[in-house]
Amino acid sequence: MSVNTLIFAHRGAKGTHPENTMIAFQTAEQQGADGIELDVQLSKDGVPVVIHDETVDRTTNGSGWVKDMTYQELQTLDAGSWFDPSFTGQRIPTLNEVLAWVRDTPLLINIELKNGIVPYPNLEQIVIDLVHRYQLEKRVILSSFNHYSLVDIHRLAPHLETAILYMEGLYEPWHYARRIGASALHCYLPAAVPKMIEEAKRAGMPLRPFTVNREEDISSLMQAGCAAIFTDWPERARNIRQTLSHS
Template identity: 55%
Template sequence: MTLIFAHRGSAGTHPENTMSAFKEAARVGADGIETDVQLSKDGEVVIIHDEKLNRTTNASGFVKDRTLMELKTLNASNSYKGKMGNERIPTLEELLIWLKNNQLLCIIELKNTLFLYPGLEEKVIRLIRSYEMEERIIISSFNHYSLVDCHQLAPEIETAPLYRDGLFMPWIYAKAIGGSAIHPNIRVASDIIIQSSMCAGVPVRPYTINKESDMKRLYSLRCSAIITDFPGIAKRVREEFE
């Protein structure tokens, strides 16, 4: 069965990367969630996608220039213009505490391409281990040097490279850097790439799958998983397909 990961929670229906988006993903029956982490000015692991605050909050400037206390005063549902009230930027620890009460899997994307965030890998791994979530977490990133570091620090935690351009035999590349799966952009996830990777024992989880036609194609291939902004729709289409 193709697993459904809710991209930044149920980002198509709720403010992305907020607890309401994660809870909605659980409510509609997603198998897992995908989220993004960065470091605050005082070194706390916070959940937010953009390096800048402008798009998703009522503030401007960089995440890295605000302390956790300052970040917690912001409204993270800015893109919904008050339709869902105030949402706070969660910490990774808050998310892990919530995950302890369910069975969802979780992809954690390290947002460390624009800013390297020294110590991010160690802090994320320490939190995962402290909540005994090693078997349910997948660490992913466009920064593949960071994934190598994570694999060396915690070989028991799955890693998977994110990529948006075509790679030759990406399943071999993933294994070469200690990865266990690949997370390609849907544009470079052809049928043959998906099938060849899965045949090699390397799961494929393309992003961001929001069209029903793409969902049906991937379900027909028995693709390992999809990452979607609309987990509720993906669940309905999967049930109809089955």
């Protein structure tokens, strides 16, 4: 049985390492992930930084909104010890730092623009410019829950792949995605029912559910021929894919 489902490490190897840190991304590559997924926001002085929440409270030893802190202020925060003391000293990376590293790996990279709550000015162009700087056009997917942002990206850089993020069981979402210039579906796991996977394949649009962590879900999606999954446990997913491929 040939299993071709790609494995994206959700915020890096988030199950075993502090999310959205360089150590989490590097570990995901070592564990055999095909790609990494990360979140990008802007500091007060316009530097694109890699962090999921709009505030730093949950994943650092600091407190406050990302948008209200300068890059230098963000760099003083510890982004590892909240997860485990052994990761003390991990920092919030910049998108520039991650892309410079990714360029020398075989990894795909999904950049989620976190602009649904805070409307970061010019975030789309800033991200696009960095993708071009590191010549990652063929390896990048830009996604967002803010679909107005995806329309802007498609207008600015129609050659880059964009994907709609959504939670609900939308009807034939590939039609909507194409209408806004997107070419992939990144749905919440419960929306990835077998019929949806089959119809998305027939429509020629990759379906990549998030966040797929249970072994039975990983296995069933891979056996159904899902294009890719986002998982906190890339090593687990890789082992399941190897087992299925040899069965």
